[in-house]
Amino acid sequence: AQRVTQPEKLLSVFKGAPVELKCNYSYSGSPELFWYVQYSRQRLQLLLRHISRESIKGFTADLNKGETSFHLKKPFAQEEDSAMYYCALPFLSGGYNKLIFGAGTRLAVHP
């Protein structure tokens, strides 16, 4: 069955430290994964998708099929990165496309 696992509920770092938010998935096929972010008092929004291979706000994520992972990384965390981060996996089921989310990781960046 399709599943997205984010093992850490909270990740607390100091400003300037590297950040890695973990995401593992279970999917039979070639997955297409996404990271979403929700800043305080804002709506949930797309951060990046693995196919685009781009860096958004200094964040990157590489799909590792061998480890079935899609970890989100940033070399130097900033206070404004503090937010909830969700890893997400779209899949086709019963003829319908769906997007499932991991449990989310709260990133807290301290000054």
Place this chain on the structure above:
Amino acid sequence: SAVISQKPSRDICQRGTSLTIQCQVDSQVTMMFWYRQQPGQSLTLIATANQGSEATYESGFVIDKFPISRPNLTFSTLTVSNMSPEDSSIYLCSVVPSGRPTGELFFGEGSRLTVL
């Protein structure tokens, strides 16, 4: 992109009553979804709102409890029926704009429901 308006943004309801949440999008979209986010939890997909036909519900969600309408490509409603305190949640409307891949969702601000 798509601008999504959800109403109400929040409400406090009595047990046993029903509440309808509206979702209006400023452009035509291919897909509309309703999610639930319970306190401290992640997002759970309730159903896919299909234009002109019955919604497709996920396991654990039924039409009698969460009737959904989607009369056109830009509007949908979700009703939470016969509410109990366990229904206290944020309900989120999300869409995939035309021409965008399935995984690129845009979200409304959510409707925060508290059931007493």
